[in-house]
Amino acid sequence: GLTFQVDVASTYFSPRLASERRRIATLVQPDEIVVDLFAGVAPFSIMVARHARPRKVYAIDKNSVAIKLAKQNVKQNQVLQTVEVIHSDAKDVEKIIPTKADRIIMNLPFSAYNFFSVALSIAASPCKVHYYDIIREEDIDERISSLKTIAHTQGYRLTQVTIHKIKSYAPREFYIGLDITALKH
Secondary structure (H helix, E strand, C coil), rough: CCCCCCCCCCCCCCCHHHHHHHHHHCCCCCCEEEEEEECCCCCCHHHHHHHHCCCCEEEECCCCCHHHHHHHHHHHHCCCCCCEEECCCCCHHHHHHHCCCEEEEEEECHHHHHHHHHHCEEEEEEEEEEEEEEHHHHHHHHHHHHHHHHHHHEEEEEEEEEEEEEEEEEECCEEEEEEEEEEEE
């Protein structure tokens, strides 16, 4: 029931992730603060805003074309009251988000890993992090171990990590989602 303006030459959008976006929306609890760090044209943000009851969703992206389309999409899907679209680099999130996040969406395969400590800098305790990656099956456990190390240096421990293999990307390589619970220690 949602519609999106997309420029496939300048922005990323995958209709194949619709069920994943819906799954995340069903996990959002009433009154949560949600930060979508790499929002693109805002499909995760809009799905959450329309099908859950968050207090606020911050949709952040540094791609100016994606931001323009995200603003149009937020308006046409009637979630202007809930979704705030922000044109910024995710590395600056601590300066631009006025509060701690209850839930963080990190849908930037191949690069989300480089932003995990940045994401934790705005994480409440507890915080649910939905981390996406494209990775070889045999490297998943090592990646999780690495994320736990990063969390530890940020003063967090990861108490739950659930792996979702969303789709095949290449032979023995998967687009995965990790549902992570981060707690301050």
